[in-house]
Amino acid sequence: MISSQYKIILPSNYDMNIIKNRVKDNGYKTDGFYGLKFKFYLITEKGVNNNIQNSYSPLYFWNDYEGLNKFLFEGFYDNILDSFGWQSVNIGVPLVDETTEKVKDTSFVFEVVGEIEPKESLKNFKNNIKDKIPKIDTEYIITYNPEKWRYHVYYFLNDLEKVKKEKGVIYTILHISH
Template sequence: MIGMQYEVTLPVDYDMNIIRKRVAENGSKTDGFPGLKYKCYLIREKGVDGFEQVYAPLYLWNQEEGMNHFLFGGYYDQIIKSFGWQHVNIGIPLFHYFNDPFLSSRYVTETTGSISPELSLSNIPEKIRRMADGEMDITGQVCIYNPDKWRYSLFSFMKDRPQNIKDRKIYQILHISEGKEI
């Protein structure tokens, strides 16, 4: 499995209804996409979720062939045409789980951090998992790490907007596409 995300920072006065309409009209086009496990269409809205206007889709790929087909098969060209060249972050899922109501998730929090040098990495997954302790009604979770940079992102999905978010980004989920195995 491979995690992939690009973050498009939009002007502060950008009408986020443009993104909502785009996803409403086109989000289902990635339903059933070969090699994709899930694509979550995420936004952060200024004054609601933070200080920026951001479109940041998160992809979880079952196979690299699906990711390669998306990036180099003409599908990613729509992002380039609409928003310009974007840096695509990729990583490896350290752990993940998705409960039955996952597809009805409407919010996700992201906690980021560094994996510090230690004599043993065996306790790292549990340390990261504990960061989501106290979050109610999590419908799914995935931790994606990049050993080149020793950084991770922990995504916790839920149906209801979480309260008292500290040191985490919060995103609204506009649509979740479920792909298919190749």
């Protein structure tokens, strides 16, 4: 599995109904996309769930690199290029996947980002990371990027009370393709 995400930051006065309608009208087009495990159509809205900006931030989990390559290089990503211009695509390698098919029934993604500090050994990192991340009773995936030495934890939930006291970004899910 591999993850990818681009975060399109939108002006603070941007009408987020444009994005909501875009997803409502087109989100189904990635249902059943080759190699796609899940695509979460995510947004943040300034002033909602303590978010400080508007964004459109689709999050993909691919079964392998072939689906991602098809999406990026066979014309599908061109819809993003045409609408929003050139975007950096953040890539993550899954380290821990504590999800089931139940993620298809969630309403929010809570993202926590952390740095992987230089160490003499990363031998026990996978076991130790679980001690560093917030203890939230829900399904989650941890990814990492060794180019940036960062990790991302994506919690999938319906109840925002679980993350009320945690630091991170709360995304609203508009649609989930699988």
